[in-house]
Amino acid sequence: xxxxxxxxxxxxxxxxxxIDPATGSLIRAGVPAILNPLDANALEAAVQIKERYSGTVxxxxxxxxxxxxxxxxxxxxxxxxxxxxxxRAFANADTLATSYVIAKAAEMIGGFDLIFCGKESLDGxxxxxxxxxxxxxxxxxxxxxxxVLSVNEREKVVMAEREYTNGTQTASAIMPCLMTVExxxxxxxxxxxxxWKASRTxxxxxxxxxxIPGLDRAQIGDPGSPTKVPRTYPLEKGPGGKMIRExxxxxxxxxxxxxxxxxx
Ligand SMILES: Cc1cc2nc3c(=O)[nH]c(=O)nc-3n(C[C@H](O)[C@H](O)[C@H](O)COP(=O)(O)OP(=O)(O)OC[C@H]3O[C@@H](n4cnc5c(N)ncnc54)[C@H](O)[C@@H]3O)c2cc1C
Numbered sequence: 566x567x568x569x570x571x572x573x574x575x576x577x578x579x580x581x582x583x584i585d586p587a588t589g590s591l592i593r594a595g596v597p598a599i600l601n602p603l604d605a606n607a608l609e610a611a612v613q614i615k616e617r618y619s620g621t622v623x624x625x626x627x628x629x630x631x632x633x634x635x636x637x638x639x640x641x642x643x644x645x646x647x648x649x650x651x652x653r654a655f656a657n658a659d660t661l662a663t664s665y666v667i668a669k670a671a672e673m674i675g676g677f678d679l680i681f682c683g684k685e686s687l688d689g690x691x692x693x694x695x696x697x698x699x700x701x702x703x704x705x706x707x708x709x710x711x712x713v714l715s716v717n718e719r720e721k722v723v724m725a726e727r728e729y730t731n732g733t734q735t736a737s738a739i740m741p742c743l744m745t746v747e748x749x750x751x752x753x754x755x756x757x758x759x760x761w762k763a764s765r766t767x768x769x770x771x772x773x774x775x776x777i778p779g780l781d782r783a784q785i786g787d788p789g790s791p792t793k794v795p796r797t798y799p800l801e802k803g804p805g806g807k808m809i810r811e812x813x814x815x816x817x818x819x820x821x822x823x824x825x826x827x828x829x
């Protein structure tokens with residue numbers, strides 16, 4: 566039986582987030598939180614593997630208490646077990662501190678054959694977590710997986726198609742293996758009413774810095790985070806475009822040439 570872990574993050578819907586011009590920080594208050602979209606693709610890949618080979622899919626997140634909602638969404642979409650790592654001591658964590666806490670918690674809850682991550686989060690978007698987690702799990706890493714072709718549990722080998730600069734690459738890796746997933750072939754399923762209802766009351770395992778054994782406090786939260794973000798800048802919008810409507814294609818082209826000539 567495969568033991569599969571999916572790392573998920575609850576993110577603010579960035580389409581609705583604004584930046585406070587005075588402080589340069591994100592205004593998150595009142596912005597709805599959603600499951601990071603690429604994590605939903607990773608979960609779908611994990612659930613399809615479970616359905617094909619049998620196993621257990623656990624989802625884990627480090628975040629505030631409200632992140633439990635993202636876990637419930639995953640339970641509705643096929644996850645079997647949900648783990649929330651939440652503690653004020655984890656706040657202001659960068660990727661190094663986050664991957665440390667997730668790896669220590671995973672060590673406590675069981676060994677995993679396959680670990681899935683989204684390629685990047687919608688908000689932080691560093692794309693660093695997968696490689697850091699693979700290192701901490703001492704796992705192989707297959708990034709940009711388009712399709713998992715086979716999982717050989719006995720020989721501990723996973724075979725997958727990866728998106729490659731100019732095409733597709735078939736690659737095999739030794740398990741444990743961490744994969745990030747392309748969304749093309751793993752569209753998140755829409756939960757049926759029964760599984761959605763069950764997810765509302767399903768248990769969520771909660772751990773804090775006190776209940777994860779052996780956590781080094783110097784490696785968690787703010788003290789464990791060498792990355793500091795002093796300020797965030799909004800995108801500056803350039804001048805708007807101009808429509809050319811001179812009445813015919815030839816006149817449009819002539820006008821365009823005039824405008825370009827003015828710029829030279
Ligand atoms: C109390 C608390 C407050 C936090 N506040 C913030 C905050 O204000 N802003 C913020 O951006 N982050 C916050 N975090 C989360 C944490 O700091 C980031 O998740 C971490 O730095 C990852 O950075 P990223 O989003 O760039 O990762 P990326 O490398 O872009 O993410 C890639 C993938 O890694 C996995 N992943 C990323 N983050 C997590 C996570 N937390 N749990 C499980 N899997 C994950 C997902 O699969 C994701 O798709 C907070 C955490 C806690 C406990």
